[in-house]
Amino acid sequence: MAVSRRLFVAAATALTATGIPLPAARAAAPDTRSRIPVSPHDTEADLVRTASQVRPTARQIAWQRLERTAFLHFGVNTFTGLEWGTGDEDPEVFQPTGLDTDQWARALSDGGFRLAVLTVKHHDGFVLYPSRYTDHTVASSSWRGGQGDVLRAFADSMRRYGLKVGVYLSPADENQYLHGGYANGSARTARTIPTLVHGDDRTPPRSFTLDATDYGAHMLNTLYEVLTEYGPVDEVWFDGAQGHIPPEKVEAYDWDSWYTLVRALAPDAAIAVTGPDLRWVGNESGLAREDEWSVIPVKENPYGRTDWALAYDTADEGSRAALVTALPHTDYLQWWPAECDVSLRDGWFYHPEQQPKSVEELTEIYFGSVGRNAVLLLNVPPDTAGLLPAADVTRLREFRERVERELPEDLARRAPTRRAPGLVTVDLGREREVDRVRLAEDVRHGQQVEAFVVEAHRDGAWTRVSGSGTIGASRILRLPAPVSARHWRLRVTGARAAVHLAEFGLYRSRL
Template identity: 75%
Template sequence: MSVSRRLFVTAAVAVASSGGTSLTLAAPASATGTPFVPPSPAFVEPSSRIPVGPDDTEAELVRKASQVRPTARQIAWQRLERTAFLHFGVNTFTGLEWGTGDEDPDVFQPVGLDTDQWARALRDGGFKLAILTVKHHDGFVLYPSRYTGHTVASSSWQGGRGDVLRSFADSMRRHGIKVGVYVSPADENQYLHGVYANGSARSERTVPTLVEGDDRPGGGASFTLPATDYGAHMLNQLYEVLTEYGPVDEVWFDGAQGRIPPDKVEKYDWDSWYTLIRTLAPDATIAVSGPDVRWVGNEGGFARENEWSVVPVQEKDNGRMDFALSYDAPDMGGRAALVAARPVADYLQWWPAEADVSIRDGWFYHADQQPKSVQQLTDIYFGSVGRNAVLLLNIPPDKNGLLPAADVTRLREFRERIDRELPENLALGGRVTTSPGTITVDLGTVREVDRIRLAEDIREGQQVEGCVVEADGTGGWSTVATAGTIGASRILLLPRPVRARRWRLRVTRTRQSARMAEFGLYRSRS
């Protein structure tokens, strides 16, 4: 089979189905900018992390970036598109956003708790994974932990037998939603009454640490890992969560430090925490202070116009992955960014962006706040999912333990709006032809299009640096949209519908041959 025929057959399947078959495109010889450079003989085997050094040239950096590949867990995570956060705890009842750590646990009284209601609302809103604040910065834990008294077991709610995490995990799985947990590294209660920032040295610790009256059956796995006193405290709580509440699909960390004197910093034992998670939950992504997923750099829900999943990183204390450039840099992985980060970067890593935002102004429930409008949420969707990021939308339960009715309605309206924005893909069944750097789709008849969805097959990395979408109208081919990066998902919004029978995607600049998974054409509905 000739190369051109192989590409044609592959392309025909690729546009007809978004299920992983893809088209290989090398940028044409006339592509602007640095031309495609094939791998040198010193080819590095595909990896999610490739070392770099200060002496690497721009060409070497770009070549290495083209060889970075996502892990299976990262691919699965990027396909989720819409994920949910549920900030719930003592702050829900005190009105604070950052608790003090000395709250009376009895303030926690969600007398109408219904996590099935949460799950139904999220499912109907199109969400695929939900993350619960199992422990926020105040240190209050939403399950009866053996390692602190600052938990639901110290509340009179449900006679001290309540377990929000158990209810949450069971409900999410019952409704087909993946389970994520947020366990805050900061812990105000442990600072006031425990071991946070107590100055202890790292030493070998055995996890789980058995306690008096420990009801766990013997013979379970145990680990010896380096940690401070507080690091061991976190390891024990992570062990409880990851062994007693079923499979966990995401473990979410931020890098927050407690609100403590500057001489009382706790150096977190990231390497030991990661090791425990990888062992107990090997399929779970670790975000955002973690090696799998990074913070997009703002809490507004918007990714950069050109968002790269391959970015330069540094490895900091105890194995924490950190940005080589500022977290809010306007360019995280383009050629200029690779060069700018060269003096300090340790690796180029597949580290895709998660764009977080709350449906209300606050992260916890406040009765005087209202949810964002459907239009605001739609703009956020296109600014996150449409820019190679995964949306993490926070919907805070109220004091009764329910998602507010207005928020539930808004989630459903949001899903319905996105369904109208991207209805059936008009390119399905179209006749596809290819030439160097170009995919052409003949729809068979003139159709109106105002939304274009592109996706690379990220199993082969992120390669596209520039592309153009053109339509063949009455005056011949004309440009209707341009873009830089594509990645796992790029959605282009046309200012007005364009009528044409033939459409084409021209890749004008790539790092390595680009494999396309989707060239979708849509006409939104009002």
């Protein structure tokens, strides 16, 4: 994954009641407010006004509420020790004789995760289910007599334990390159999907005519299998990696056709992170920016790929200054929230000599991702037996327990609250110690807060105890030391438009 990221970027004030959970996101027709075009003549005031009008889709709201999601890097690399496979591996090396996807699901659920993404196809092209369109699959291994299907087991187990299902299909494919299908210079022409092959007994209830290259059609057929034969999928994860191939052999990916197929077959699935729904945060440390905007300037690259108007790793993606700086390269202002990926171990695939990160490291990652208006994507790689290592399982449980101790009980949940434009005041009934503050905007009304302070009433006066810039869907503040007060307030000091707060939570950690 670390290698693929480098190639990925190279290829490339009314207030609602506090403490009340937002209603569940409802399926809706496509909302054009999630992406609003800009003019090269827009002023800063024009850009800020447009940004204030951008809204998330229902699928983006549902995804943001997950907070913690898991990645499972598993495939031939697990057995060869590589991070990026070569595409000519002997499928016989894939022998997870103790595969237990229920164990994966139990561990992830116990760790507080709510969705898991499986590497159905990594850059080597090896596929974790018996595909009709390549022999580089589990069916070419003697594992389970050639009848094994990791994707089937994974999807069934995740749903059995209440987790949502995500799939990662790498656009890069070393095996297809070796066999002449990838980067072969073929033209985009109309292709019928699914493309029936010899012995194919399917009677597809739906078929599609989509423009694609030879390899683009291969990906479309693979997506069709995954999205029609394994139940509902909630996230489809692409990166933009190219293969280890000569630079003149770059494959122009058929993003528009891929997105169209995903939308048709899995309309509720968020498309990440080379996709219109979610973006890569720009690093692999699991940390968002101090002020992470969900509304950022974007440009549209060939074949419909959404891309950053500014550099992917710029320190400021969405402030007023960033909107102005990016304008010459901007086509739209878009709701494009950040996903923070990081691996529990140093590598993305399992390596026996590596150990999981400490609880302290994971806690810092949690506050630096979920606590900064992003979603954490933590990779937990299964081992050669097909199990999550015991040390990793223990660490996931310890991580969840630590978060629960950091944020044990919202002292403000049932407290009397007074509201005014740009101000929320909470009466805890008596003096209480607080050292954690959790805030959220009701992002159905956009992301508006640009600056705020949290204050406690002490010694007859309001005293600032913390503050920052953005809030978004989730902002968690850790106070340097516990502060004791009965009355607390949140005061918005800068905003783009009317602010709608969904949460003003006050906590005393139990560490």
